[in-house]
Amino acid sequence: MQYLEKLKSFANCSLQNEVSKKDEIQKSKKKEIPSQFQIWRFYLKFMKIDWRGFFIVNLNFIICSLILAYEPFLMIELKQSLQEQNYSQVKYLLFCYIVCQIIEQILHYQELQYYFNTNDIARQRIQKSILEHLFSLDIQFFEDNKVTYLSNIVQEGAEQITSEISYGKFTKIFNQYTEIISQLIFVYCQSPQIFLFVSVIAIIGAIINYFINIKKQKSEKNTDFQNEYKVFALDDIITNIHLIKIFNKEQNEIENLTKIINDNSKNQNQIEYLKQLKYLIRNFCFHAMKLGIILLLVISGLEDSQNKSIIINSLAEILVYVYSAILLSKDISKVIISKPAKYYHKKYKYIGKVMRLFEIKPKIKDNNISSEKNQPIQYLKGSIKFENVNFKYPITTDSLFKQKQIDKQDSEVDYDSSESESSLQDCNQELDSHSSLDGFDSQNSLDQTQLKDKYKLQRKYVLQNINFEIKPGQLVAFVGMSGSGKSTLVKLIERYYDVEEGVIMLDDKNIKDIPLNYLRGSIGLVNQEPSLFDNDIEYNITYGCQDGKYTQEELRQICDVSGVSEFVFDEQRFPEGLKTLVGSKGIKLSGGQKQRIAIARALMKKPSILILDEATSSLDAQSEHLVQKYIDQLMGYRGITIIVIAHRLSTIVKSDVIYVMENGEIKEYGNHSQLIAQNGVYKRLVYHQIQIHNS
Numbered sequence: 001m002q003y004l005e006k007l008k009s010f011a012n013c014s015l016q017n018e019v020s021k022k023d024e025i026q027k028s029k030k031k032e033i034p035s036q037f038q039i040w041r042f043y044l045k046f047m048k049i050d051w052r053g054f055f056i057v058n059l060n061f062i063i064c065s066l067i068l069a070y071e072p073f074l075m076i077e078l079k080q081s082l083q084e085q086n087y088s089q090v091k092y093l094l095f096c097y098i099v100c101q102i103i104e105q106i107l108h109y110q111e112l113q114y115y116f117n118t119n120d121i122a123r124q125r126i127q128k129s130i131l132e133h134l135f136s137l138d139i140q141f142f143e144d145n146k147v148t149y150l151s152n153i154v155q156e157g158a159e160q161i162t163s164e165i166s167y168g169k170f171t172k173i174f175n176q177y178t179e180i181i182s183q184l185i186f187v188y189c190q191s192p193q194i195f196l197f198v199s200v201i202a203i204i205g206a207i208i209n210y211f212i213n214i215k216k217q218k219s220e221k222n223t224d225f226q227n228e229y230k231v232f233a234l235d236d237i238i239t240n241i242h243l244i245k246i247f248n249k250e251q252n253e254i255e256n257l258t259k260i261i262n263d264n265s266k267n268q269n270q271i272e273y274l275k276q277l278k279y280l281i282r283n284f285c286f287h288a289m290k291l292g293i294i295l296l297l298v299i300s301g302l303e304d305s306q307n308k309s310i311i312i313n314s315l316a317e318i319l320v321y322v323y324s325a326i327l328l329s330k331d332i333s334k335v336i337i338s339k340p341a342k343y344y345h346k347k348y349k350y351i352g353k354v355m356r357l358f359e360i361k362p363k364i365k366d367n368n369i370s371s372e373k374n375q376p377i378q379y380l381k382g383s384i385k386f387e388n389v390n391f392k393y394p395i396t397t398d399s400l401f402k403q404k405q406i407d408k409q410d411s412e413v414d415y416d417s418s419e420s421e422s423s424l425q426d427c428n429q430e431l432d433s434h435s436s437l438d439g440f441d442s443q444n445s446l447d448q449t450q451l452k453d454k455y456k457l458q459r460k461y462v463l464q465n466i467n468f469e470i471k472p473g474q475l476v477a478f479v480g481m482s483g484s485g486k487s488t489l490v491k492l493i494e495r496y497y498d499v500e501e502g503v504i505m506l507d508d509k510n511i512k513d514i515p516l517n518y519l520r521g522s523i524g525l526v527n528q529e530p531s532l533f534d535n536d537i538e539y540n541i542t543y544g545c546q547d548g549k550y551t552q553e554e555l556r557q558i559c560d561v562s563g564v565s566e567f568v569f570d571e572q573r574f575p576e577g578l579k580t581l582v583g584s585k586g587i588k589l590s591g592g593q594k595q596r597i598a599i600a601r602a603l604m605k606k607p608s609i610l611i612l613d614e615a616t617s618s619l620d621a622q623s624e625h626l627v628q629k630y631i632d633q634l635m636g637y638r639g640i641t642i643i644v645i646a647h648r649l650s651t652i653v654k655s656d657v658i659y660v661m662e663n664g665e666i667k668e669y670g671n672h673s674q675l676i677a678q679n680g681v682y683k684r685l686v687y688h689q690i691q692i693h694n695s
């Protein structure tokens with residue numbers, strides 16, 4: 001809930017800030033709004049031109065457009081032939097018209113078939129590229145962004161980009177413009193004065209439309225932000241529904257959400273009002289054109305009685321085409337004049353998010369990927385060495401939900417009060433003044449980097465001066481108070497973050513020089529909250545198989561070692577054995593069973609380093625005892641290096657070395673008896689736990 005509170009205050013404060021600073025930031029950020037060119041360059045990423053199809057579709061475009069452009073003139077000829085009573089010409093023209101219609105329909109059918117197939121292929125390709133990029137991002141990115149939000153981006157973003165780059169879209173626009181231009185030529189041929197009059201009104205309409213659009217899109221952007229905030233708040237509330245119910249806070253949360261929804265409706269009303277205004281202006285232009293044309297016809301009719309009948313005959317057609325001219329004026333204002341604002345248009349929201357997503361690059365780089373790509377994975381032997389490692393978490397800038405402002409609040413909470421508060425505020429102000437309206441920060445990346453460096457200096461070290469060496473096959477434990485940096489240490493071994501100060505060596509190689517697939521392929525992890533897929537037990541255990549190949553004997557052996565056999569082969573409780581479905585997040589299993597499956601999954605990977613991060617801390621005494629029994633069995637298993645992080649010291653007494661951590665530093669190390677003899681922090685911790693146990 002703290003997160004939600006943070007978001008709420010952030011939303012209130014940032015909305016107010018946004019109103020007051022909006023114009024100022026808008027001016028300085030003009031360059032950051034992607035141009036139509038940038039948007040199209042981005043689309044090129046996903047475009048794979050099928051030349052045969054491209055040729056067919058373009059040929060179809062041209063033929064259909066020519067037919068469309070020719071139709072009004074064919075009608076004029078037809079009318080003239082009728083007036084001249086030239087029936088053979090009338091027959092010929094009618095024949096031409098029917099042939100044109102047949103050709104047009106056949107080509108349309110062919111195009112439709114083609115669009116259907118190509119759009120489907122394009123959608124799959126786009127979704128795959130978005131997923132590939134998403135999965136290449138660092139863990140930090142996923143810690144900063146909500147799951148529902150990311151899945152929306154993958155789904156909606158792919159859908160919108162597909163519709164934007166589809167061949168169908170091109171044809172539609174192309175045909176629409178050809179049609180309107182040919183109609184305008186028709187109006188011009190009928191009467192240049194009417195053409196001029198219609199054009200002037202259309203341009204005035206387009207300009208007014210442009211200003212309304214700009215205002216509307218500003219409101220849309222605000223609504224967009226509030227909607228995102230609403231999704232975040234809802235997500236947080238639904239995730240914590242158990243907590244809300246147990247604290248009887250349903251009404252409070254409903255009121256909070258209603259308040260957010262009400263705030264949002266003000267902006268939505270404004271958008272609705274502007275939409276109506278646009279409609280009124282379009283209507284006004286149409287009637288002004290109609291009235292003007294009638295006046296022009298009446299005046300010219302009074303002046304020249306010969307032309308009168310021809311012009312009046314054309315009146316009905318001209319009025320139809322006037323409507324096209326109004327549509328053209330609307331399109332000009334939308335597509336050409338207001339192109340930067342298009343990025344914020346609700347319809348394009350997810351495209352903007354996908355663009356932003358692709359701007360985020362993974363910071364953890366795989367240096368050796370090209371040379372070792374096709375090589376079989378070489379597993380590590382399991383030695384780990386930390387040399388003078390200092391670490392602080394990097395500033396988070398990767399949230400697609402304006403992370404910088406959340407960061408700012410985070411930093412205020414995390415900030416060590418002993419450091420200069422005023423300098424942090426200065427830095428925040430600088431960050432604030434540099435924060436973009438929609439997170440488009442790549443173009444002033446230099447400024448951002450400098451600021452980040454400056455900002456990072458203010459962040460607190462989570463690990464300081466860490467030095468230790470673990471030999472292959474050793475059992476090592478890290479203990480210490482909550483927040484002392486134990487889990488951070490594990491994240492560094494898995495290379496979820498890179499250290500900037502000091503070196504981490506695995507098998508005497510700098511961790512940054514080890515291909516990520518070798519590194520992560522060699523590490524098995526079991527943490528406090530084992531995550532299981534909504535599938536059967538066998539799927540969850542064998543998920544750890546590197547190549548997906550395993551034998552039933554191997555599986556059985558792993559089940560025995562990890563303690564899975566003890567429950568899974570009990571025919572009364574688990575009649576389906578390994579094929580038992582575990583439910584969403586393993587809901588159908590107990591904590592101890594889930595934990596044992598997680599251990600089996602980690603072992604199935606045949607890791608050279610097994611990390612147990614509070615693997616038994618969420619279990620009751622009996623389950624803990626069981627899981628611990630199997631962890632003890634593991635110690636002799638294939639000589640793997642085991643790192644145990646535990647609060648309950650009884651679980652680590654047999655470790656070869658125990659490192660005791662306090663405030664990000666290693667305070668003591670040695671085996672259990674050595675540490676007791678040292679009479680320091682470890683002994684105090686043991687004494688404290690015995691006291692709690694006895695009481």
Ligand SMILES: Nc1ncnc2c1ncn2[C@@H]1O[C@H](COP(=O)(O)OP(=O)(O)OP(=O)(O)O)[C@@H](O)[C@H]1O
Nearest residue numbers: 143393462480481482483484485486487488489647
């Ligand atoms: N992703 C993160 N971004 C920023 N700070 C973090 C992040 N994860 C942890 N921290 C901070 O790093 C410090 C060490 O956290 P860590 O999780 O390593 O401690 P721990 O010793 O494992 O604690 P516990 O025993 O409670 O799990 C804490 O102050 C925590 O707030």
